[in-house]
Amino acid sequence: MADVTLRDVRKTYAGGVEAIKGVSLKVADGAFCVLVGPSGCGKSTLLRMIAGLETVTSGEVDIGGRVVNAVEPAARDIAMVFQNYALYPHMSVYNNMAYGLRNRGLARAEIEARVREAAQILEIEALLARKPKQLSGGQRQRVAMGRAIVRHPKVFLFDEPLSNLDAKLRIAMRVEIRKLQRRLKTTAVYVTHDQLEAMTLADLLVVMNGGMVEQIGAPLEVYQKPATTFVAAFIGAPPMNLMPAAHAAPNGWAAGLPPGAVVGVRPEDLMLGQDPPAGGLRLPLTVEAVEHIGAESFVYGKAAAGDDVIVRVAADATPALGTTVAATASRDKLHLFGADGRRLTDG
Amino acid sequence: MVERRRFGNLIPHLILWVGIAVVAFPVYLAFVASTQDNAAIANGQMSLLPGNLFLETYTKTLFVGTSGSTREPVGTMLFNSFVMAMAIAVGKIAISILSAYAIVYFRFRFRMAVFWLIFVTLMLPVEVRIYPTYKIAADLNLLDSYAGLTLPLIASATATLLFRQFFMTVPDELLEASRIDGAGPVRFFKDTLLPLSRTNIAALFVILFIYGWNQYLWPLLITTRDDMQTIQIGIRKMITTSDALTEWPVVMATAVLAMLPPVAVVVVMQKLFVRGLVETEK
Numbered sequence: 001m002a003d004v005t006l007r008d009v010r011k012t013y014a015g016g017v018e019a020i021k022g023v024s025l026k027v028a029d030g031a032f033c034v035l036v037g038p039s040g041c042g043k044s045t046l047l048r049m050i051a052g053l054e055t056v057t058s059g060e061v062d063i064g065g066r067v068v069n070a071v072e073p074a075a076r077d078i079a080m081v082f083q084n085y086a087l088y089p090h091m092s093v094y095n096n097m098a099y100g101l102r103n104r105g106l107a108r109a110e111i112e113a114r115v116r117e118a119a120q121i122l123e124i125e126a127l128l129a130r131k132p133k134q135l136s137g138g139q140r141q142r143v144a145m146g147r148a149i150v151r152h153p154k155v156f157l158f159d160e161p162l163s164n165l166d167a168k169l170r171i172a173m174r175v176e177i178r179k180l181q182r183r184l185k186t187t188a189v190y191v192t193h194d195q196l197e198a199m200t201l202a203d204l205l206v207v208m209n210g211g212m213v214e215q216i217g218a219p220l221e222v223y224q225k226p227a228t229t230f231v232a233a234f235i236g237a238p239p240m241n242l243m244p245a246a247h248a249a250p251n252g253w254a255a256g257l258p259p260g261a262v263v264g265v266r267p268e269d270l271m272l273g274q275d276p277p278a279g280g281l282r283l284p285l286t287v288e289a290v291e292h293i294g295a296e297s298f299v300y301g302k303a304a305a306g307d308d309v310i311v312r313v314a315a316d317a318t319p320a321l322g323t324t325v326a327a328t329a330s331r332d333k334l335h336l337f338g339a340d341g342r343r344l345t346d347g
Numbered sequence: 348m349v350e351r352r353r354f355g356n357l358i359p360h361l362i363l364w365v366g367i368a369v370v371a372f373p374v375y376l377a378f379v380a381s382t383q384d385n386a387a388i389a390n391g392q393m394s395l396l397p398g399n400l401f402l403e404t405y406t407k408t409l410f411v412g413t414s415g416s417t418r419e420p421v422g423t424m425l426f427n428s429f430v431m432a433m434a435i436a437v438g439k440i441a442i443s444i445l446s447a448y449a450i451v452y453f454r455f456r457f458r459m460a461v462f463w464l465i466f467v468t469l470m471l472p473v474e475v476r477i478y479p480t481y482k483i484a485a486d487l488n489l490l491d492s493y494a495g496l497t498l499p500l501i502a503s504a505t506a507t508l509l510f511r512q513f514f515m516t517v518p519d520e521l522l523e524a525s526r527i528d529g530a531g532p533v534r535f536f537k538d539t540l541l542p543l544s545r546t547n548i549a550a551l552f553v554i555l556f557i558y559g560w561n562q563y564l565w566p567l568l569i570t571t572r573d574d575m576q577t578i579q580i581g582i583r584k585m586i587t588t589s590d591a592l593t594e595w596p597v598v599m600a601t602a603v604l605a606m607l608p609p610v611a612v613v614v615v616m617q618k619l620f621v622r623g624l625v626e627t628e629k
Contacts, residue, residue: 051523051527052526053523053526053527072526073523073526073527074526074527074528074529074530078527079527080523080524080527082520082523082524083520084518084520086518086520086521086523086524087524088521088524088538088539089543090539090542090543099528099530099538100527100528100529103528103529103530103534104529147524147528
């Protein structure tokens with residue numbers, strides 16, 4: 001159990017490509033930190049730098065108070081779960097889990113105890129004699145996690161472990177991972193491109209883009225107060241509606257905003273068929289499509305200025321296609337960003 | 348795809364049988380000739396059925412040898428061939444798997460130059476480099492020795508290339524998981540790469556063993572003593588006696604015996620690598 005601290009970590013590849021442009025963050029002991037971002041944002045690279053599989057060009061990686069930049073992965077007391085599981089194909093499940101412990105010279109009895117304990121937690125006791133190719137995807141994932149657990153490491157590192165599973169299994173495993181981490185109280189750093197996974201798993205959410213950190217915070221905080229337009233559009237599904245403030249100005253609330261300001265409002269904060277509150281937003285929309293999820297529905301409309309707007313409505317209150325509706329939102333539900341994409345502080 | 352044909356599988360089977368007959372007939376003839384009397388063969392009156400001299404001929408072949416130019420019993424020559432082929436196969440595999448490992452998994456200066464150098468030697472047949480190789484072997488006192496028979500042939504670019512291609516298909520994540528599990532380079536090689544390479548090694552072993560077994564030019568050059576010669580040379584020598592009658596039964600028996608070890612190797616290894624081929628999944 002240890003905290004993980006990154007101090008202005010940078011990574012530049014041999015050809016001059018700067019993959020990580022100065023990342024600093026601190027994960028408290030026992031916290032679940034999720035690195036989320038689109039493909040190519042550097043989250044996997046950052047994880048691998050914590051693991052020791054990539055070198056650090058400058059900055060410090062600190063695990064449990066010890067700077068580990070020059071320490072081999074095996075000596076950092078971490079355990080990693082890979083996207084493709086990386087199980088040893090020629091070894092049985094038991095040996096897959098025992099391999100790392102044997103290399104460390106643990107006694108046979110101790111190894112057996114740890115493997116059986118992990119197998120019990122993950123409910124894979126019946127599979128111990130099988131080889132990886134005889135297992136399903138979910139079972140392989142559990143063996144991969146078992147291999148990480150038996151190490152009793154200071155930090156768990158997860159590299160998109162659920163990406164190869166089907167949707168239902170993904171949801172079930174997500175909960176399992178969370179419960180497991182809570183039970184073991186081990187610090188975890190988890191990489192994913194799925195913002196829903198990020199929101200549901202994280203104690204600390206780190207949104208990354210282009211090698212830099214856009215925002216760090218608790219999931220709800222990031223959701224309710226996104227620091228940049230990127231974070232605003234990335235977190236939340238369907239994404240926040242963003243448009244130039246000028247397009248949504250008619251009610252006069254946009255007075256005093258800098259030029260090029262962008263206003264954002266989440267689909268669930270827009271309402272149809274209501275009077276606009278004082279100082280709030282009113283957008284006439286032409287309904288172009290409606291999506292029924294079951295518990296709710298989403299209306300896709302086009303505003304007068306050509307912006308696409310999504311509104312969440314109750315499942316039984318969907319307007320017909322082609323009709324014109326007015327979407328309204330109160331002033332405090334609006335997110336205001338400057339022309340540079342950063343949140344305006346009085347927004 | 349399930350096909351229904353009018354005569355069942357009769358015609359394909361017939362064609363296969365004809366093919367087998369054409370290929371196997373000379374081998375059968377050799378076997379038959381080895382059990383017949385020499386006079387009958389020389390006169391061209393050899394029957395198509397095995398004779399009754401089986402035990403006699405084979406004992407003579409293995410333990411006595413002909414009275415012609417090679418006085419060496421075939422048993423000794425078989426042994427020499429076997430040692431040579433085994434040493435070459437095992438040596439080639441050991442050297443190439445290590446070279447491929449170095450080239451794929453380590454970053455060192457001139458790595459690509461080394462790889463291309465190995466690759467270029469593929470274009471050099473044995474015959475082209477025979478004179479310098481012989482001179483070096485002679486200077487090192489390797490004539491008429493097992494070392495001389497095997498060492499100059501023991502490096503293999505083909506095997507290195509094959510292993511390199513195979514290692515490149517092993518996922519990087521396996522290496523990373525190994526590193527995190529505390530396996531250094533040697534342990535990774537021993538515990539992970541080698542078991543995964545089993546199929547490749549078995550297939551290569553068959554090919555290289557037969558290559559070593561069939562060598563003619565190099566053993567001919569490097570050995571002068573009769574008791575160091577290999578069976579390929581032995582067979583050839585038995586036939587070219589100009590001052591004595593070729594003892595055909597003995598020659599044929601030798602030929603049949605010379606075929607047995609490679610066949611045995613193929614049969615034993617085949618199970619191993621067919622199983623490996625079927626089980627490919629990482």
